[in-house]
Amino acid sequence: MCGIVGYLGPLEAAPVLLSELRCLEYRGYDSAGVAVIEDGQLVVMKSAGKLSNLETLLTKTKPAAKVGIGHTRWATHGVPNDQNAHPHMDNTGNIAVVHNGIIENHEDLRNELEAAGYHFNSDTDTEVVAHLVSQEYAKDKDILKSILRAVKRLDGIYALGIVCQAHPDKIYAVNHHYSLSVGLGKHENFLASDSMAVRQYTNQILKLEMSEVAEITADGVRLFDFEGTEVHRKAATMDGSPYVIDKAGFKHFLLKEIHEQPHVLRRTLGKYLSHSGRLTLDASHNGDVPSYGFRMTDTEIKGIDRVHIVACGTAYHAGMVGKYLIEELVGIPCDVEIASEIRGRKLLVNESTLTVAVSQSGETADTIAALQEAKKRGSFTAGITNRPDSHLGQITPNLIVSECGLEVSVAATKTYVAQLVCFYLLAIHLAEVRNAITPERARQLKVTLGTIPALQEQILAKEQDIREASLKYADAHDVVFIGRGLNYPTALEGALKLKELSYIHASGYAAGELKHGPIAVLDASVPVVCIVVPGAVYEKTLSNAQEARARAAKMIAVAVEGDEQVAKMFDTVLSIPAVDEFFSPLLTVLPLQLMSYSVADYLGKDVDQPRNLAKSVTVE
Numbered sequence: 143m144c145g146i147v148g149y150l151g152p153l154e155a156a157p158v159l160l161s162e163l164r165c166l167e168y169r170g171y172d173s174a175g176v177a178v179i180e181d182g183q184l185v186v187m188k189s190a191g192k193l194s195n196l197e198t199l200l201t202k203t204k205p206a207a208k209v210g211i212g213h214t215r216w217a218t219h220g221v222p223n224d225q226n227a228h229p230h231m232d233n234t235g236n237i238a239v240v241h242n243g244i245i246e247n248h249e250d251l252r253n254e255l256e257a258a259g260y261h262f263n264s265d266t267d268t269e270v271v272a273h274l275v276s277q278e279y280a281k282d283k284d285i286l287k288s289i290l291r292a293v294k295r296l297d298g299i300y301a302l303g304i305v306c307q308a309h310p311d312k313i314y315a316v317n318h319h320y321s322l323s324v325g326l327g328k329h330e331n332f333l334a335s336d337s338m339a340v341r342q343y344t345n346q347i348l349k350l351e352m353s354e355v356a357e358i359t360a361d362g363v364r365l366f367d368f369e370g371t372e373v374h375r376k377a378a379t380m381d382g383s384p385y386v387i388d389k390a391g392f393k394h395f396l397l398k399e400i401h402e403q404p405h406v407l408r409r410t411l412g413k414y415l416s417h418s419g420r421l422t423l424d425a426s427h428n429g430d431v432p433s434y435g436f437r438m439t440d441t442e443i444k445g446i447d448r449v450h451i452v453a454c455g456t457a458y459h460a461g462m463v464g465k466y467l468i469e470e471l472v473g474i475p476c477d478v479e480i481a482s483e484i485r486g487r488k489l490l491v492n493e494s495t496l497t498v499a500v501s502q503s504g505e506t507a508d509t510i511a512a513l514q515e516a517k518k519r520g521s522f523t524a525g526i527t528n529r530p531d532s533h534l535g536q537i538t539p540n541l542i543v544s545e546c547g548l549e550v551s552v553a554a555t556k557t558y559v560a561q562l563v564c565f566y567l568l569a570i571h572l573a574e575v576r577n578a579i580t581p582e583r584a585r586q587l588k589v590t591l592g593t594i595p596a597l598q599e600q601i602l603a604k605e606q607d608i609r610e611a612s613l614k615y616a617d618a619h620d621v622v623f624i625g626r627g628l629n630y631p632t633a634l635e636g637a638l639k640l641k642e643l644s645y646i647h648a649s650g651y652a653a654g655e656l657k658h659g660p661i662a663v664l665d666a667s668v669p670v671v672c673i674v675v676p677g678a679v680y681e682k683t684l685s686n687a688q689e690a691r692a693r694a695a696k697m698i699a700v701a702v703e704g705d706e707q708v709a710k711m712f713d714t715v716l717s718i719p720a721v722d723e724f725f726s727p728l729l730t731v732l733p734l735q736l737m738s739y740s741v742a743d744y745l746g747k748d749v750d751q752p753r754n755l756a757k758s759v760t761v762e
C-alpha cells in the first residue's frame with residue numbers, strides 16, 4: 143500500500159523513477175508524484191489519479207535531474223487529490239518526503255507543529271514528517287541526525303524516502319516494519335518498496351531491516367540503526383531474471399492470469415512432487431537454489447496438535463479450504479482466522495501449534511503481525527506465498543512458495559488457486575509424516591492432483607460460453623453465492639471477485655445458512671450462484687438451492703457436466719468436468735473468476751485496477 147522509489151546516478155532520474163513506479167502501481171493508484179533536485183533546486187511534481195497522469199506531466203516538464211524520489215499512493219489520510227499526493231515538502235522547500243504506512247500520532251504532532259508556526263498544505267499524516275525533519279534540521283543542519291531525531295517522535299509502522307535540497311548527492315530511506323530495498327548499480331543506486339522494481343536495473347539488493355535508515359549516494363549505501371550506529375550488511379544477489387510485465391495478447395492482465403492457472407499448477411506441483419511421487423516441501427532439496435523451504439523436522443511435525451491459519455481476503459478463503467484439507471487428512475483441529483481480527487486479543491497458540499500465514503504478496507501488515515504474535519507465543523510458523531523475497535519470507539523458516547510469476551492484476555486469481563495447491567501439498571505432507579493416511583491414499587491424492595491442470599484447461603476452453611451465460615446477469619444489483627463444505631470458501635471467493643471487479647454487491651454464504659436470515663433478500667431480481675458438486679454435501683446443497691428457487695431467484699449453478707438434476711433446477715449452468723469433491727475447489731472457482739471478469743469487462747470497469755483497492759495491503 144503506497145510505493146516508494148528513488149534513484150541517484152548518471153541517468154535522468156524522472157524516467158527511472160517512472161519505470162520503478164510502474165512496477166509498484168499495484169500498491170495504490172490514487173495519485174503519484176516525484177521530487178527531484180534540478181540545478182540545485184528541489185522540485186516536486188505530482189498528480190491525482192493513475193501514474194499515466196504523472197507521466198504526462200513529466201513528459202511536458204522534462205526535469206533535468208540525476209537524483210529523486212517518487213511515490214504511488216493508496217489514500218489513508220486525506221482524499222486522493224493533487225494536494226494530498228506525495229511527495230510532501232517542508233515550509234522552507236528544502237525537504238521532501240514520501241511515505242508508506244501510517245503515523246499514528248500525526249494529530250498530536252500536527253497540533254504541536256502548527257502551534258510552533260508550521261503551515262500544513264495537505265490533510266495527510268505524512269506532512270508532519272517533512273516539518274519534523276525540517277524543525278530538527280534547523281538545529282544543526284545535519285540531515286542524517288535530523289532524520290534520526292525525527293523518527294524517534296513517530297508512532298506507527300512506516301517507510302520513508304527523503305531528499306534534501308542542501309544535500310543533492312544523497313537520498314535517505316527509513317524502514318520501520320516495512321520492506322524497502324536498495325538496488326546497487328555501478329555509480330548509481332536505486333530505492334524501492336519492492337525489490338522487483340529495482341530488479342530491472344540490478345540483481346544486487348540490500349534490504350533494509352526493521353528500524354534502519356539508509357544514506358544512499360550514487361557510489362554507496364550506509365546503513366544505520368535508529369540510534370545512529372552504523373550497521374554493516376552485504377547485498378544479496380537476486381536469483382532469476384527480472385519479471386516481464388506483459389499482457390501476452392490478452393485484453394487484461396486478469397484474463398491472462400486466469401488462463402495461466404493450469405501452467406501455475408503444473409509448475410508448483412513439479413517443484414514439490416517428484417516423478418516417483420515423492421513429496422519434498424523443502425525446495426532446496428529439489429536441485430534449485432532457493433534459500434527457503436519447509437524445514438520442520440518429522441519429530442516437530444509429529445509433535446503438533448493443532449494448526450492455526452491466518453490470512454486476509456482471498457488468501458483467507460484459501461485458508462478456509464486449507465482447514466478442511468488438514469482436518470480431513472491430518473486429523474488434527476485446524477482454525478482459520480482473518481488476520482486483522484487477531485489484533486487486540488489473546489492469540490491461543492503455543493509450542494504445539496503450527497501457525498500458517500497465507501499471503502500472495504507476503505507483505506500484508508495484518509497477516510505479518512499475526513504470524514509474529516504466534517511466533518512470540520512459541521508456535522511453529524509457516525508461510526504460503528508467491529514472494530519468497532517478501533517480509534513473510536524473512537520471518538518464518540518454513541515457506542511454501544507458489545510458482546505463479548508476478549500477479550499484476552489487483553484481484554487475485556492464479557495466486558488463489560496456487561495457494562490452494564500449496565495447502566493440498568502441506569496437508570498431504572503433514573499426513574504422511576504423521577502416518578495419518580496410508581501410502582496408497584497419499585499416492586492417489588498426488589496422482590489426482592496431477593490431473594487437475596488438464597481439467598482446468600477444459601473449463602478455460604469454454605470461456606466464451608461462460609461469458610455469454612454470465613452477461614445475462616450483468617444488470618443485477620445484488621448477487622448471492624452459496625456453497626457447502628469445501629465449496630463454501632468458493633462461494634465467498636466468487637462473491638469477493640464479483641464485488642471487487644464489477645462493483646456489484648455480492649455476498650457469499652454457507653448454503654445451509656441461507657434459511658437463517660439471508661434468504662430474506664431473495665426475489666426475482668437477485669441471482670443466486672450455487673456451487674454444487676457430487677459428494678457428501680451434494681443433496682443438501684441442492685435442497686438449499688430449491689429453497690432459493692422457491693423465492694423466485696434466478697438460479698445459476700457451478701456443477702459437473704451432464705448433471706441432470708442440476709440442469710432441471712437451474713436457469714444457467716456453468717459446467718466443470720467431473721471431479722472428486724475433495725479436489726473440486728481447484729476447479730469450481732474458475733467459472734466464477736471468468737464470470738466476474740466478463741461482467742466487469744462488459745460494464746466497462748477498470749478490471750486490472752479496480753477503484754479503491756491496492757494489491758499489497760501494508761496498512762493495518
Ligand code: M6R
Pocket residue numbers: 454455456457458500501502503504505506509552553554555642755757758759
Ligand atoms: O497479499 P495477500 O495475499 O496477503 O493479500 C490479501 C488480500 O488483500 C487479497 O487477497 C485481496 O483480498 C485481493 N484483492 C483479492 O482479490
